[in-house]
Amino acid sequence: MSPTVTDNVLLSASETDASLADRNTFATRVAGKGADPEKKALFASVTKRIDYTPKIGTELHGVKLSQLTDQQSEELAAFIAERGVVFFRDQEDLDSDEHVKLGARWGPLHVHPLIPHNQKNPEVIVLDSRLSPPARYNSNNSWHSDVSFEPAPASFSILKFDEIPEAGGDTVWSNGYQAYDDLSQPIKTLLEGLTAKHTSDIFRAFQANTGRKTFGKLNDSDHPVVRTNPITGWKSIFTNSVFTREINGVSPAESQWILQYLNDIVARKLEYQVRFHWEKHSVAIWDNRSTFHTGVPDFKPYHRRGLRVTVSGEKPYYDPKSTTQAEDYEAKAKVIIAKQEAAAKAQADAEATKAAASA
Template structure:
């Protein structure tokens, strides 16, 4: 069978490559763990830092992702896990080769079992709105974490758009750490003892309706509902509206109610969310273990085209003794308050001197 290729994009598996994604594996180390908490090597190159909100989303200027040292790369992984998602502008030199190289620093690269990929590098998936007719699977406007159906789901995803619409087409992220922190203690205790099944059902449906061959097995996996991020040691909710089918060990009605409640919090609690306006050569890197994201489908009839590399992480786990973002944030909040109070006092002193 000849490959289905459009502009160097492989749309469907060939007979030879139907098991291509079966070589996916889990990370053998945790990138970003136990680095310098001040991240001095990374921030030595940063000319400007913009925090989108106190707890999620940071934009860094002055960094060229293709030129990171090993130490900077590790510190960046830690920052991404702490902030959920980190944004970069003006990364024109992050070509496909450098894109793959960056992801491979943090772990084995995932090959998606169905999404179209680059002909030369199957780890690079193509997100092109022209490949998205209405009857095709589409996770725009559907909050999810990438490939959570895998036994070892994604740790980090690296997305760069090389074609952006004149308006619309943002991406939004939601904070799984804060979602967990805001739950009442009885609900936390309940969820910490449960697992949920994450499935490839959305892709099976598409395959059944198109006959397209997949690049590998469409997996189903059971994961803890509350997950410990191995980099930060913080607890996060780990379910999503695209891939989580059911909670194990409870009734179907109870499972449906709990999942809908959690999905509702992800999508509607604006204080958990940040939104990124893409520019050409912008890059977003996020931690799928502790965030959810969605594309905003408001850009048609414009086109949007990007490349994504996904890093496979570890098998999800829950450590009852792990901490929380809320606990870690307490000294940061105190420092912010002290800085504001000092600024206000300085203004008052200046006003008194002029009086």
């Protein structure tokens, strides 16, 4: 099959680029690890911070992603790992070249084995609802962590939409940290000893049905069911409904039960989720090690078109000495409550003093 090009988008590999994805590799360092906990350099540029929920999702204003310093970049990586996903508006100067430069700060960039990509920069995949296959990647059951079938799955993904529908087309993220934290201790203990097989079966099926030539090998990999995020040190569930096929070492019935249960809590627990409404030139950056996401398929007859760069991370691992987001959140919540109580007391004292003075 000859390569097909539409609007500078390469849909199918030629003989010369059929091994592009075979160069995908592991990260040699953990971007953001050891960054300033207060992230002073990053927040020096922030004019407004909006936390969508206490535990996941933040929108930052005043930051131009194409102008980050090295220190700001490292602090942003750490902040994304903590918040799961971070949103930016008005990033019109983040063109394909700058998009690639930003991702490359954090590690080797992934070349997808099947999804159409930019001709100039094969690391930039094109998510266009007019390209085939649009339906499979916009279904109600597409909660996933990007390319988890790879030996070194994605650490960060950077997505920018340049064309948005007049209505609909939001993206939703779910918090893998919280999915783990809310499990009972017996279930946590069970899952921490398990691994699961992640496959690229859906891409194999599409390739077989269309004859489209892939850009490289379609991989399968085994990963721990509970994964440690190397930046935060927090535990997260790491299975998903798109790429995780079976739990290793248990019966098929047990595997199905475990995966269905984990998929259900990721998809149905609204308190784990944050929803983002795209605007033109908006950017979302998320940590695939600890979040899951899905597009909302509600925008027909409109179209949307976005560009994504995916950063390859480390081989997933589980460290039994890992901490949890819940532990960190509890400590921060105590500080917040103490500040609220102090402010309330100060206000009450001020009102009492004012009342006494006027008596």
